[in-house]
Amino acid sequence: MSKQVAGAASLPSRSVGSGKAEMGDGTGVSSTTAPAKKKLSVLIVDDDLMIRTIHTILVSRVGGEVESQVAENGKVAVDLFRSGKSFDVVLMDWEMPVMNGIEATKELRNMGVSSMIVGVTSHSMDTEKDTFMAAGLDDCYEKPLSIKILKDILQKMKIDA
Amino acid sequence: MERNNQLQRQVALMRQSLFDQGYLDEQFVQLEELQDDTNPNFVEEVVTLYYRDSARLIASIEQALDKSPLDFNKLDSYMHQFKGSSSSIGGRKVKTECSQFREYCRTGNGEGCIRTFQQVKREYSTLRKKLEAYFQLARQAGPRGAASRST
Numbered sequence: 363m364s365k366q367v368a369g370a371a372s373l374p375s376r377s378v379g380s381g382k383a384e385m386g387d388g389t390g391v392s393s394t395t396a397p398a399k400k401k402l403s404v405l406i407v408d409d410d411l412m413i414r415t416i417h418t419i420l421v422s423r424v425g426g427e428v429e430s431q432v433a434e435n436g437k438v439a440v441d442l443f444r445s446g447k448s449f450d451v452v453l454m455d456w457e458m459p460v461m462n463g464i465e466a467t468k469e470l471r472n473m474g475v476s477s478m479i480v481g482v483t484s485h486s487m488d489t490e491k492d493t494f495m496a497a498g499l500d501d502c503y504e505k506p507l508s509i510k511i512l513k514d515i516l517q518k519m520k521i522d523a
Numbered sequence: 524m525e526r527n528n529q530l531q532r533q534v535a536l537m538r539q540s541l542f543d544q545g546y547l548d549e550q551f552v553q554l555e556e557l558q559d560d561t562n563p564n565f566v567e568e569v570v571t572l573y574y575r576d577s578a579r580l581i582a583s584i585e586q587a588l589d590k591s592p593l594d595f596n597k598l599d600s601y602m603h604q605f606k607g608s609s610s611s612i613g614g615r616k617v618k619t620e621c622s623q624f625r626e627y628c629r630t631g632n633g634e635g636c637i638r639t640f641q642q643v644k645r646e647y648s649t650l651r652k653k654l655e656a657y658f659q660l661a662r663q664a665g666p667r668g669a670a671s672r673s674t
Contacts, residue, residue: 484607
């Protein structure tokens with residue numbers, strides 16, 4: 363699956379991301395260039411193309427600097443992290459072939475991955491969600507996510523960052 | 524222009540009836556809200572993926588129902604996926620029948636599964652026909668064919 367990038371254009375290096383350029387003394391660009399605001403990155407892990415499609419558009423629509431990538435099962439997700447990639451947020455489905463969400467979450471936590479991992483599942487019973495949470499999730503929601511819930515998740519990310 | 528307005532009214536009425544008759548729920552509206560000029564056919568694309576998922580799952584369930592003895596865990600797993608997909612596009616009646624089927628799986632009621640599966644297929648077939656007619660009319664009506672949610 364190809365990487366999806368949010369529609370917003372890249373910000374210039376003296377971006378307003380940190381707010382400093384706006385609050386500067388107005389004498390021009392400082393000698394040290396402020397780093398470009400880092401985009402929030404989301405990894406969408408689900409074997410269902412329909413869900414990957416919905417969540418990819420959802421992420422692009424949530425506003426702000428957010429980009430997404432997809433993985434069709436837990437093993438692909440783990441391999442991405444192993445290859446050196448990192449993501450701020452992982453939306454993890456439960457039931458997937460090859461490696462399911464529980465196995466993938468445990469593996470990522472064992473690797474020391476501290477990204478926010480949010481379970482997204484059609485299992486709705488509390489006991490089922492508890493089982494998924496116990497694997498190392500930060501939170502768990504029913505799928506598909508709504509824009510409101512995704513915004514809340516990403517907002518938590520920005521506060522913790 | 525007048526004809527286009529008329530078509531758009533028909534599209535709006537058709538859309539509303541899908542909700543009023545219980546075929547669709549709020550999740551369909553969530554999908555519509557993701558559709559815009561950069562993804563003008565998003566809802567129809569997602570629904571087309573749903574048809575593809577459904578064909579595969581229905582075939583798998585049919586095969587599984589032909590086996591003896593019935594593997595209720597496998598049947599439940601397939602129907603769980605089908606229920607999830609149907610829920611993702613707002614297919615309310617299909618989702619309800621899927622839940623009933625899963626109840627029968629839980630209690631190991633093979634006859635109940637077989638009977639309910641016919642209802643699942645019927646509801647799915649009805650929903651698919653209605654959605655295909657809706658999208659066809661929406662395309663004829665043009666870009667504003669998918670009318671905004673009625674208040």
